[in-house]
Amino acid sequence: MRTEPARKLIDTVAWVRIEDGRILCARPRGKDIFYIPGGKREGDETDLQTLLREIEEELTVALVPESVEHVGTYEAPLPDLVVRMACYTADYTGNLAASSEIDEIAWFTYAHRDEVPPVDQLLFDDLVAAGLLAA
Template sequence: MNDLRVVAWIHVVNGRLTAVRARGRNLLYLPGGKAEPGEDDREALAREVQEEVSATIAPAAFIELGTIRAEAHDQPNHTHVSMTCYTADHNEPLSPAGEVNEIRYLTKAERNELAPAGRAAWDLAKEKGLLP
């Protein structure tokens, strides 16, 4: 098993899931990414969320929702992604930063614009009662 291990922030605003588009990507992703050496999941997620959507969230504020496994999109060396999903409250506006050039708030009708792991995370968020 050659999984790419990542963390993601499930952030719902007015019943819509926050998603981002990185430069050069055709599908949308959830804010998040890979841990750097020495980081735990929550520290990595706090850093990634700051780098991608300019949100400052304390690592301890992230609440784990679960881990999904899905086909990796646009990752030639990995056949699957193992994504641990977290949620955390944040009420300030988000703005794209770093490699992110677009932030979207998706409705159920737009779910298929997400990469496969994002669609699985959508289902997890719905199962946990975060999405309608």
Template sequence: MIVSVVGALIRDPGGRLLLVRKRGTERFMLPGGKREPGEDDRAALARELAEELGVRVTAAELVGRFEAPAANERGATVRSHAYAVQVEGRVQARAEIEELLWIDPAAPPDVPIAPLLARRILPAITVGR
């Protein structure tokens, strides 16, 4: 089974990357989620980030398409379109988000991180850094 999602790479002024942990799960991942019927990537990002973080997307640029074993759906593969996203508003945990974590993407802390993020996205965005 393929789970198709959009993910937001949101950085603070110091270059740290925002990760979220959803209620009832153990692994941190990018904010974002599944598209609703008829939504394109940017519309899904705008909706998900408003719901999960209470922010408004002001810019989104595709960084890449990534695939790895899903963190929360046993036996599934997650396929993500990851975007570098600029937002307005104060980031706060809302809806199903239990915890926020800002990390240095080149030196992530020793916390459980989703395979897609750990194996595919972090290596891709820290190359040549």
């Protein structure tokens, strides 16, 4: 029997912020591609702890913990790894702004689908199917 080599798992959480049919995306410093804001957990952080920390670090706002709701978890297999992204909505306080980690923030519609990674594209597909993301 031949077994597949184990793929490395990149386990992330993301903040799904939709306004007027557009989703908030961020381009990290030194990268050419936009992502749904969020990131990888540190140590034994929970999804909630990771989400709160990452969004404050990237976008200078504080998510309201009581408002956080899971909207889905997506996995995209790539040649030598799998990217898992647990997605959450949440209210926030403060003013959205790119931090020192982020070069640019933008509001995307489904037309921008090709400008985000494969795992983010899965989320875009679900959001447009649900009528939440403008074409």
